[in-house]
Amino acid sequence: MIGLGYLGAVHAASLASLGHDVVGIDVDEARVDALGAGKAPFFEPGLDELLTQVGGTGRLTVSTDLSQVAGARVHFVCVGTPQRTDGNAADLRFVDAALDALAEHLAPGEIVVGKSTVPVGTAARLAGVLGTTVPGAVLAWNPEFLREGFAVKDTLHPDRLVYGVPEGPAGEQAVAALDEVYATPLREGVPRIVTDYPTAELVKVAANSFLATKISFINAMAELCEVAGGDVTRLADAIGHDARIGRRFLNAGLGFGGGCLPKDIRAFMARADELGAGDAVAFLGEVDAINTRRRARMVELATEVLGGWVDGAEVAVLGAAFKPDSDDVRDSPALDVAARLAELGALVTVHDPQAIDNARQKEPGLRYDRDLEGALAGADAVLVLTEWQQYRDLDPERVGRLVAQRTVLDGRNALSRSAWTAAGWQYRALGRR
Numbered sequence: 001m002i003g004l005g006y007l008g009a010v011h012a013a014s015l016a017s018l019g020h021d022v023v024g025i026d027v028d029e030a031r032v033d034a035l036g037a038g039k040a041p042f043f044e045p046g047l048d049e050l051l052t053q054v055g056g057t058g059r060l061t062v063s064t065d066l067s068q069v070a071g072a073r074v075h076f077v078c079v080g081t082p083q084r085t086d087g088n089a090a091d092l093r094f095v096d097a098a099l100d101a102l103a104e105h106l107a108p109g110e111i112v113v114g115k116s117t118v119p120v121g122t123a124a125r126l127a128g129v130l131g132t133t134v135p136g137a138v139l140a141w142n143p144e145f146l147r148e149g150f151a152v153k154d155t156l157h158p159d160r161l162v163y164g165v166p167e168g169p170a171g172e173q174a175v176a177a178l179d180e181v182y183a184t185p186l187r188e189g190v191p192r193i194v195t196d197y198p199t200a201e202l203v204k205v206a207a208n209s210f211l212a213t214k215i216s217f218i219n220a221m222a223e224l225c226e227v228a229g230g231d232v233t234r235l236a237d238a239i240g241h242d243a244r245i246g247r248r249f250l251n252a253g254l255g256f257g258g259g260c261l262p263k264d265i266r267a268f269m270a271r272a273d274e275l276g277a278g279d280a281v282a283f284l285g286e287v288d289a290i291n292t293r294r295r296a297r298m299v300e301l302a303t304e305v306l307g308g309w310v311d312g313a314e315v316a317v318l319g320a321a322f323k324p325d326s327d328d329v330r331d332s333p334a335l336d337v338a339a340r341l342a343e344l345g346a347l348v349t350v351h352d353p354q355a356i357d358n359a360r361q362k363e364p365g366l367r368y369d370r371d372l373e374g375a376l377a378g379a380d381a382v383l384v385l386t387e388w389q390q391y392r393d394l395d396p397e398r399v400g401r402l403v404a405q406r407t408v409l410d411g412r413n414a415l416s417r418s419a420w421t422a423a424g425w426q427y428r429a430l431g432r433r
């Protein structure tokens with residue numbers, strides 16, 4: 001397993017738990033040290049338990065030394081493909097570097113499996129490179145759909161497995177190897193789709209684009225509800241009952257963030273442009289714009305409830321992670337709103353059960369409090385921006401005794417409006433009266 005981030009670490013531990021002998025490689029020593037000691041290098045529910053479980057079996061070893069992969073039959077590439085700093089396209093330098101370094105240790109007949117999310121066409125290009133450096137090695141593309149917070153469950157019990165393989169005997173060899181790797185989920189009936197490279201690459205970005213579109217659709221309806229006096233949560237319930245639409249991923253609020261959806265839709269637009277098909281996914285630009293407008297709307301709402309002026313106001317921000325059950329702050333809507341309010345002069349204190357260290361690195365100028373009551377003390381407004389269960393469970397009466405003003409903004413439509421208003425709070429939310 002080359003790359004031990006959210007994807008690779010979980011995949012490595014999961015495959016070890018399924019009975020495979022796994023060697024995990026990463027350039028980050030701290031990450032390798034943590035995993036070597038059987039500890040998750042980031043917060044991911046269930047990962048520590050899984051590492052403890054596989055620790056006893058000796059099936060997972062980790063190293064910073066890539067030569068340790070020699071002799072493995074299947075090599076997974078799980079490195080990141082972040083957004084380039086000079087535009088929307090994906091930065092493929094880690095994938096290219098991993099393939100280059102790996103080539104030195106490969107033997108004919110071994111299978112290289114790309115899992116990273118890449119622009120369509122990358123697998124064919126890499127297969128060409130591999131064909132000249134290690135003739136007889138086979139490349140497959142096996143996109144990963146895990147969600148942070150559910151990564152262990154999603155890896156052990158995926159919705160589907162997708163294999164992008166070349167035609168002919170090489171492809172059959174890759175399919176056989178992947179079937180062996182995923183024997184347990186396949187036995188449990190997980191659907192398997194075998195296809196070509198471009199389709200496999202597109203499946204991943206198409207799925208993420210659809211999910212992002214679904215979220216932005218409901219957030220666009222939230223904008224309408226705001227001006228028309230409607231309630232987007234009731235609207236989502238009502239349209240969600242139509243099985244063709246479905247209620248999942250229709251939670252209106254601050255919108256999507258994280259290391260995948262935002263950068264994946266942007267990279268998709270950039271790649272489609274390169275292929276001369278930019279018009280086909282131009283709507284994703286609107287999806288992105290709707291998404292970022294929600295953050296601006298939250299800042300506007302905070303300004304409004306604070307009397308038109310946030311300068312000097314004490315604001316408690318609950319949540320820094322891009323979503324609950326994660327310590328990831330990449331493109332976090334919550335942290336973005338906190339930073340914008342601080343820029344406008346608000347005295348922002350951020351609480352998060354897991355993401356404070358990462359948040360502090362990204363936004364060192366904000367105040368952080370690991371103690372929830374400390375963060376709430378004296379607040380003129382409380383903003384719930386990531387829907388951690390512990391915030392959903394807050395007792396409005398108790399919180400009311402800590403704050404200066406009973407004003408709460410529910411950025412994720414996660415609180416009970418009736419309970420908070422009954423306790424004398426001014427309750428405001430995105431997409432609701």
Ligand code: UDX
Pocket residue numbers: 144145146147148149208211215248249250251252253254255256257258259260261322323324
């Ligand atoms: C996503 C995809 O779900 C996953 O399949 C892919 O492999 C990687 O990208 P992830 O980024 O972990 O996973 O988070 P996800 O649960 O999809 O949430 C993404 C963002 O959308 C979060 O910021 C979340 O708060 C937001 N969201 C999600 C909403 O605003 N409303 C919803 O209804 C659902």
